[in-house]
Amino acid sequence: MCGIVGTAGFREPDHEAACLAAIRHRGPDGEGTFARENLFLGMRRLAILDPEHGRQPATSEDGRIQVVYNGEVYNAPQIARELEKKGYRLASGADTEILPHLYEEEGIEGFRRLEGMFAFALWDERERALWLVRDPVGIKPLFWWEDGKGRLAFASELKALLCLDAVPRATDPDAAHLLLNLRYVPGERTILRGVRKLAPGAALRWQDGRVHRSNLQALDDATEGKEAPDSGERLREALKVAVRRQMRSDVPLGTFLSGGLDSSIVTTLAVRSDAPPRAAFTLAFGEPTDETSDARAVADACGIPHRTETLVPDLDRLIPEVLWHTESPSVNAVQGYALARFAASEVKVALSGLGADELFKGYEIHRRLEMLRLARAGGGLALAPLARWIERAWRRWGGPLSEVPQRAVGMAGRTADPLGAYLLLRNAWEEVPALAGAIYSPEGARAVTIRCREPFEPFFRGERDPLLAAARTEFRTKMVDDFLVNEDRNSMAHGLEARVPFLDTAFLSAALAIPWEARFAGEPKRLLREAARPLLPPSVLAKPKKGFANEPFFHLDRGLSKWWDVSLSRERIERDGRFRSGFVDRIRSHRPDRRLRWHYFLLWLMAGLLDWEEMFVQPSPNEFRRRVLARAGSGP
Numbered sequence: 004m005c006g007i008v009g010t011a012g013f014r015e016p017d018h019e020a021a022c023l024a025a026i027r028h029r030g031p032d033g034e035g036t037f038a039r040e041n042l043f044l045g046m047r048r049l050a051i052l053d054p055e056h057g058r059q060p061a062t063s064e065d066g067r068i069q070v071v072y073n074g075e076v077y078n079a080p081q082i083a084r085e086l087e088k089k090g091y092r093l094a095s096g097a098d099t100e101i102l103p104h105l106y107e108e109e110g111i112e113g114f115r116r117l118e119g120m121f122a123f124a125l126w127d128e129r130e131r132a133l134w135l136v137r138d139p140v141g142i143k144p145l146f147w148w149e150d151g152k153g154r155l156a157f158a159s160e161l162k163a164l165l166c167l168d169a170v171p172r173a174t175d176p177d178a179a180h181l182l183l184n185l186r187y188v189p190g191e192r193t194i195l196r197g198v199r200k201l202a203p204g205a206a207l208r209w210q211d212g213r214v215h216r217s218n219l220q221a222l223d224d225a226t227e228g229k230e231a232p233d234s235g236e237r238l239r240e241a242l243k244v245a246v247r248r249q250m251r252s253d254v255p256l257g258t259f260l261s262g263g264l265d266s267s268i269v270t271t272l273a274v275r276s277d278a279p280p281r282a283a284f285t286l287a288f289g290e291p292t293d294e295t296s297d298a299r300a301v302a303d304a305c306g307i308p309h310r311t312e313t314l315v316p317d318l319d320r321l322i323p324e325v326l327w328h329t330e331s332p333s334v335n336a337v338q339g340y341a342l343a344r345f346a347a348s349e350v351k352v353a354l355s356g357l358g359a360d361e362l363f364k365g366y367e368i369h370r371r372l373e374m375l376r377l378a379r380a381g382g383g384l385a386l387a388p389l390a391r392w393i394e395r396a397w398r399r400w401g402g403p404l405s406e407v408p409q410r411a412v413g414m415a416g417r418t419a420d421p422l423g424a425y426l427l428l429r430n431a432w433e434e435v436p437a438l439a440g441a442i443y444s445p446e447g448a449r450a451v452t453i454r455c456r457e458p459f460e461p462f463f464r465g466e467r468d469p470l471l472a473a474a475r476t477e478f479r480t481k482m483v484d485d486f487l488v489n490e491d492r493n494s495m496a497h498g499l500e501a502r503v504p505f506l507d508t509a510f511l512s513a514a515l516a517i518p519w520e521a522r523f524a525g526e527p528k529r530l531l532r533e534a535a536r537p538l539l540p541p542s543v544l545a546k547p548k549k550g551f552a553n554e555p556f557f558h559l560d561r562g563l564s565k566w567w568d569v570s571l572s573r574e575r576i577e578r579d580g581r582f583r584s585g586f587v588d589r590i591r592s593h594r595p596d597r598r599l600r601w602h603y604f605l606l607w608l609m610a611g612l613l614d615w616e617e618m619f620v621q622p623s624p625n626e627f628r629r630r631v632l633a634r635a636g637s638g639p
Contacts, residue, residue, distance in 0.1 A: 005030040005059070006495070007071040007145075008158040009044040009124050010167070011133045011209045018166050019043055021628040024635035025162035028328070029073070029495045035059040037069045037126070042133070044124060046071040049498055051352060052253055057097025064092065067128045068103035073159055074121030074143045075500070076101070077248045077507060082116065096253075099123075111136075111206060115220055118508040122201070124157060132210040139220035140506050141203030141483035144491055148198045153212025160492075161195055161330045165619060166628050171197055172620045174612075177453040183442075183608050184431040186334055187485035189458040194331055194615070203483060222515070234521075235533030237513050242534065245507035246272040249354060250280070257350040258283045259342060259501075260309070262297030263548060264528060264535065265356030265365075269504055271538045273354055274305045281350055282308040286342040290557050297543065304540055312345045314338060318562030322611075326618060327634075328496035329489065332611025334604050335553045339493040347497035357490055358505035361478045362514045363528040364470075365548055368428045368477075370527070372470040375417075375424050403593055403602055421469030422456055425476065430601055431455045442605075447581030471519045555603035559595050563607075567591065570610035582609060 006026030016038075023034055023045050030047025037044040037060045046059045052075075060069045076082070079098035082105060087093060091104040098119075105113040106125060111134060120142035125134040135157055137145045148170050149155040156164055164170045175196040178188045191199045201207055204221035207214060246269060250256060258270040260283035273280050285298040295311060302309035318337070325340045326332065346353050360366050417424040423434055432438040433455050443451070459476055466472035487503075494501035504510060514522065522530055532544050555563060569575075571591075576584040587609070590602045622630065 005049055005073045006047045006159040007045070007073050007124055008163040009071065010156045011042050012154040012212050013041055013169060014043050015167050015169065018168065018628060019045060021166040021631050022158070022163045023047060025166050025631045026158070026160055027635045028498060029159060031498045033058065042126065044069060044071045044126060049500060051500055052098060053096035054253055056095035057099060059099055061099040061103055063103040063107055068106055069126040070099060070102045070123055072099045072102060072121065072123035074119055074138065075502065076117050076119040076121060078118040122159065130210065132208055135201055135207040136219060137201045137203055137205055139204035139222050142487055142503060142506060144488065145201040146193065146198055147201055147207065149214055155209045155214065161193065161198060161619065162631060164198060166631055168624050174616055174620055176450040179612055180451045180453060181455060182331065182612065183605065184433050184455045185429055186604065186608060187481065188331065189480040189484050234517055234530055238530060239534040241510045241513035242268065242504060243272055245504040245510040246354065247276055248509065249502045249504050249507060250276055250278060252352045254351040255281045255349065256352040257281050257346055258354045259346065259356065260285050260298045260302060262294030262301060264531065264543060265359040265505065267301045267539055267543050268535045269354050269356050270301060270307060271305045274307045280307060282310050284342065284346040284353065285309065285311045286338060286345060287311055287313040288338055290554050297546065300540065301543060310349065314341045318558060318566055322566060323614065326611060326614060329492045332608045332615055333489055334607045336489045336493060337553055339489050340496065343493040343499050344497050347499040351498065352500045352502065353494065355490060355501050355503050356505065357486055357503045358482065359531060361482045362505065362522065363531045364523040365528050368473065369470060371428055372425065372473050375421065375469050403590055403599055421472055422459055422463040424469060425459070425473045426455055430604065432605065441586050442582060444581060444583055470523060474519050474523060554600065555607055556595060556597045556600060567606060567610055570614055571606060575613065579613060
């Protein structure tokens with residue numbers, strides 16, 4: 004696991020050290036660079052496989068191909084054996100080394116064979132072409148920028164791009180609007196104007212100053228098969244394979260263990276492998292969803308050493324640190340950041356249970372959309388106009404708590420509008436009449452040209468079943484652009500590699516062969532519980548999902564209110580000019596109430612956005628580089 008950065012069509016030699024310093028936390032074990040006139044490739048290495056060797060850039064024997072790489076390719080040993088039979092000499096056990104030789108042998112099409120999590124850049128000296136490639140699920144990040152005049156830059160994190168003078172500094176107001184509504188930015192946008200994410204499974208070629216993008220490994224729902232009678236057994240065997248090959252490591256490895264179904268399955272299978280993990284790591288955080296006792300029971304049952312730490316939030320200190328690493332305001336990153344920091348004190352690799360909820364109907368949002376499905380089938384469409392009328396009439400009510408039941412009425416009014424219902428469940432206040440005109444100032448509203456519906460319309464177009472449309476949406480957007488982003492940033496902030504067996508090709512191919520309709524039928528995670536039955540105690544199999552989510556209400560007296568006092572002060576909001584200070588005052592002056600959690604989430608995001616701009620956008624390039632070098636220990 005590593006971090007990468009580079010430029011094509013231009014160079015800024017004086018700033019390349021700062022670009023690398025910006026991602027030093029991703030790779031504290033080494034550094035490598037390759038440079039030509041108007042080309043720079045750089046990387047920081049986190050040494051997981053063959054720590055003594057495996058240096059980057061990886062190169063072909065004649066020096067024609069240069070690769071900087073972030074990730075793990077789980078079928079690298081098989082590909083390496085094939086290459087050696089064809090006469091290629093591999094000097095290390097690191098998977099990076101296969102990439103230049105696979106390209107020599109099969110061209111860019113050869114990368115369709117890669118199974119893993121990765122993002123890499125490959126320079127072909129003979130073709131004078133730069134390739135950027137990202138894994139098909141989107142587990143590893145890759146950002147890129149180009150100016151339309153032949154200049155391109157890329158990096159694993161935005162910080163590295165902002166060390167370049169060429170990259171402009173401005174907030175994308177449409178991306179910020181999506182963030183404030185959804186708590187993440189879906190698709191290729193970022194909140195930094197002009198900087199994009201490379202799409203999962205995409206390949207980008209820069210050549211002669213021009214950029215061409217193509218789909219290389221995109222997952223295809225059309226490959227869904229038919230449910231087999233033995234699907235539970237097949238899923239269990241596929242997950243065994245995924246866990247086994249994701250445990251390949253030459254450094255200490257552990258697991259994240261929440262006590263829920265997903266992490267318990269992964270931990271149990273890991274313990275049964277030939278080289279069991281060193282320990283399982285659990286974070287206690289003193290909220291109703293805390294599952295520490297369940298995690299302890301699973302650890303005792305499978306015989307793994309269990310490490311537990313209690314999070315005592317110091318949000319005044321913790322939030323700026325988390326924001327620096329997530330590079331976007333996130334309401335659910337604090338716990339993950341603390342858990343990764345705890346695990347990194349003992350291991351360099353951790354297995355995670357992320358991905359199972361999206362594949363097997365694990366979230367509360369799925370249950371609510373099932374209710375919408377039943378309402379559509381049971382005559383709810385006829386009541387929709389009345390519910391919409393009530394929702395509009397409710398705008399005359401005062402007080403933020405009146406907006407909570409409006410969402411329920413809004414759901415009833417959207418039986419004929421599954422996308423609108425989905426957006427309500429995903430917190431989009433744009434869909435709530437009482438809120439839509441209350442948050443932005445006139446100037447702030449004029450700057451927004453997008454609606455929250457736009458990124459999701461392709462998933463709902465032509466799909467009559469709201470649950471299945473939402474399932475595909477969640478898998479392609481929320482999981483990739485929110486959950487996987489947090490997993491990557493939280494772990495890599497501490498030099499820890501997080502791996503996700505449920506998203507391994509070995510398991511995904513088995514899961515996606517079962518149609519969404521079959522996987523989502525019956526009780527939540529029915530097929531996954533069936534697969535786990537021989538592995539886990541009945542108490543774990545029967546328990547409902549609690550989740551590893553943040554609840555702002557419990558943090559109001561743990562530093563959250565103090566943070567808002569500064570970041571959402573009336574003076575700051577009015578100076579910024581985008582938001583109505585009266586909206587913030589209305590929420591903050593109301594007595595604390597758990598029913599206001601969506602409002603608290605919005606305040607968290609508003610404060611985080613203003614702090615993000617102060618941290619990333621407002622400093623001059625020289626000041627930003629100074630801060631980066633100071634953080635990395637390379638400056639004053």
